[in-house]
Amino acid sequence: MTKTRKITILAIIISQALVLHYIESFIPVLAPGAKLGLANIMTMVTLVLFGFKEALIVVVIRSVLGPLLGGSVTGILYSLSGGILSGFIMSVLYLKLDIYFSLMGISTAGAVFHNIGQLLTASWIFGTIGILYTYLPVLMLAAVVTGYFNGLVTRYILGYLEKKLEIRN
Amino acid sequence: MKPKIGDIFVYVFILVLIGLSFLGLKTMGSNRNNLLVQIELDGEVIDSVEMWQEEQEGELKEIRVDTGQGRYNIVGISSQGVSVTEANCPDKLCVRSPVIREPGQSIVCIPHKLVVRIIGESQRDNAVDDTAS
Numbered sequence: 001m002t003k004t005r006k007i008t009i010l011a012i013i014i015s016q017a018l019v020l021h022y023i024e025s026f027i028p029v030l031a032p033g034a035k036l037g038l039a040n041i042m043t044m045v046t047l048v049l050f051g052f053k054e055a056l057i058v059v060v061i062r063s064v065l066g067p068l069l070g071g072s073v074t075g076i077l078y079s080l081s082g083g084i085l086s087g088f089i090m091s092v093l094y095l096k097l098d099i100y101f102s103l104m105g106i107s108t109a110g111a112v113f114h115n116i117g118q119l120l121t122a123s124w125i126f127g128t129i130g131i132l133y134t135y136l137p138v139l140m141l142a143a144v145v146t147g148y149f150n151g152l153v154t155r156y157i158l159g160y161l162e163k164k165l166e167i168r169n
Numbered sequence: 170m171k172p173k174i175g176d177i178f179v180y181v182f183i184l185v186l187i188g189l190s191f192l193g194l195k196t197m198g199s200n201r202n203n204l205l206v207q208i209e210l211d212g213e214v215i216d217s218v219e220m221w222q223e224e225q226e227g228e229l230k231e232i233r234v235d236t237g238q239g240r241y242n243i244v245g246i247s248s249q250g251v252s253v254t255e256a257n258c259p260d261k262l263c264v265r266s267p268v269i270r271e272p273g274q275s276i277v278c279i280p281h282k283l284v285v286r287i288i289g290e291s292q293r294d295n296a297v298d299d300t301a302s
Contacts, residue, residue: 097175105176112183133193140183 009165010046010054014061017042021066034142037111037150039066043087044094044107044154045161052091059087077125078118085117086110103155108147115139204272206251208234208244209284218246220287236281244285251285253278 020038029035039062047055063083067075090110093101101109119132119139204220216232229247231254236242242263245254250270253263256278263278263285272289 093175100173100175101179102173102176105173105179108176108183109179112179112186116186129193133190136190137187140187144180144183 006050006054010050010058013042013046014058014065017058017062018065018069021062022069025070029142034139034146036146037114040086040107040110040114041150041154041157043083044090044103044110044150045157047087047091047094048103048154048158049161049165052095055091056084056087059083078121081121082114082117086112086114089113102151103158104148104151107151107154108143111143111147111150112140115143205288206244206246207286207288208232209286210234210236211282217288220246220251234283236283240281242278242281242283251287252276253285256281 017039020042024036024038027036042062043055043059046058060080060083063079064076067073067079087110090106093106093109115136119135123129123131206218206220207214208216208218216234218230218232229245232244232246234242234244239257241255241257242253243255245252250268252268253266253276256264258278258280260280263276263281263283266276269276269285269287272287275284275286277284
């Protein structure tokens, strides 16, 4: 694959992640702080199609630009910490422990660590670990559902994309 | 689509995390040493006492509050909670009020303009923020 082609595909993936991030803000959620995490689909697609470095690039750019779209600068810190932590975990699970984990499991683990990263940052900012304890149970239950869903979507997208883009060969 | 062994590990991990956070909440809730009993007379804080130091377990600490003109309330603090044990106010509502032990609860004696309040750590922080800002 040429460099230009790769950059273009990555740019499209990032823009799609941003659009998903934006659309997501219109979908009401049951618990405070819980999100569908649709943008994570694009992170996983990148991880499978390209690898660790590219996935991390997508995560960082999406985490910085996403909150700016929503109009809050403070959100960058939360989404960056959650995104990078979950990006690392998912990369390890997919690249090193692939035989033990399905995409659904990896996506769920990513959602879990995204929440943990964000809550740790929030605890640090507010100076109390209580935030972690209070929000974690609800967010974990949400992560099971959204993680499975996102993993499933990723699986179907990949089946289509790999044929279409002829990336893997 | 059978879940792989690692997926089950992820779900177990989630259950452990949920359990741990409930445990964390519980230990935080039982951390009574940080509670403060605040006694307010006519809107002003006249006394605040640290609640439940461990060496005081089982003891009853009584604080006599003179509210002027021979009026008084006696506030009792024990490991069971805080209550007004004695008062010479006309309605005795404060004496009959149930024992309070959670942050945010209070006992009020309207005739003597007395408020006994339990304050948690977070509320104390907020109070500092309010004056600072």
